[in-house]
Amino acid sequence: MIPKKQNPTIDPVIIVALGVVLMAVAFALIVFKPNTQSLNGSSGVWSQLIVAFITGITTGGLSCLAVQGGLLASSLAHQIEQDYVGQAGQTKKSKQQTPTRTSTALPILLFLSSKLIAYTLLGALLGWLGSYLTLSPMTRAILMITIGIFMIGNALRMFNVHPIFRYFSIEPPKFITRYIRRTAKGTDTATPLFLGALTVFIPCGVTQAMMATALGTGSVTMGAALMFAFVLGTSPVFFIIAYLTTELGARLEKLFMRFVAVVLLILGFVTMNGGLNVLGSPLSFQNLTRGLLPSNGDSATVTGSSQSPVGGEIVLNVKNDGYFPSKLSAPADTALVLNLITNQTYSCARDFVIPALNVYRLLPDTGTVQVNIPAQAKGSKLFFTCSMGMYTGQIVFQ
């Protein structure tokens, strides 16, 4: 007879789960700490990491679980089965040893740790590859638009809009999936460790989108940090659910996929919009709405502080949260000097771009940089932006 009640003990899984959650929260707290200066002194870097982390914790964990959960569950099942058989085979002398679930926590933790390391390395590799692509803001813009289209395509695939969108999901080669599947049957400690690393070959849709973003960073460090933040964000959710259920119910999975699709759609549009900004396109959301809604906050700032050029010079304040004013007026048919003033500015606003003039300046965190603007025709507009397409503005020539 198996006793129904056992002495209440703290399940080691809960301790490990709490550890993972605390680690993730600690990371988030560091990131969210106000006025935090980043690795390179740019808060734009942090904002990208925050987005990656939040994407991981909100959608990535469950999305990855939907794709990789079965693999982990399979590995766990074999492990538990092996333990159970091992225990059953033991002599009755070890009566006091009750079957525990400690063996569940360790494989999940090993799986997640190796997954985190593998994806960080993958991020570094993608960032390195991206560094060959991001030669100019223009290339970056094209890359961002491509990534945006990839994300939107994946979202539409999840919504099952049309069979063509299935091709936005990259299918891993058969020999890899077959190899991974067979490896999952292993029962030794190294199996989950190995499997975690192998998940880089079967990324979920959200992970694929994040991988594309890592490619777009064009930096080894940033690519690695981005994937690290994302996978770290996925870990608590992955861990808890993997432990509790290992697989989502079909109905819940379907519902959840809709949620993921919506998030991916938003991220896709944001990324593509950033690319349009860096291209200096009037079709970006900011540039469109700036024209349509002249009474928004930015414009009010403009009217409040007169920015009429004096002596052929105009001033633009480059702050951590953007360009002020975001709409400048300047006389047409006159060459001008644009004074870019920074004062303890650490955000990506420092990476100043005027796409139409092919102007790119990395501004000092504090100081003034002058940019010569050739004479422009009456009624024309010059769009300016940060190199990430996050902060934008325009000069209107009258």
Next chain:
Amino acid sequence: MIKKTFKIPDMTCSNCAMKLESLEDTLDGVKEINASYHKQNMVIEFDDSKLTEEQIIAAVKKKGYLAIPA
């Protein structure tokens, strides 16, 4: 050995293909399974003296999918 194609209309991602391919390990008489999320189908090579079409459909159903002979 015969080769048969089944339409699997409710695959939602490439992992579904992987799940279906895992039938290789559990169904007796199967030589190879190639499932494709892109094509929404599954090509199975099996020994028809050991396995029937109905058994395959049932096994696929057990995995949570509908298999329709193409």
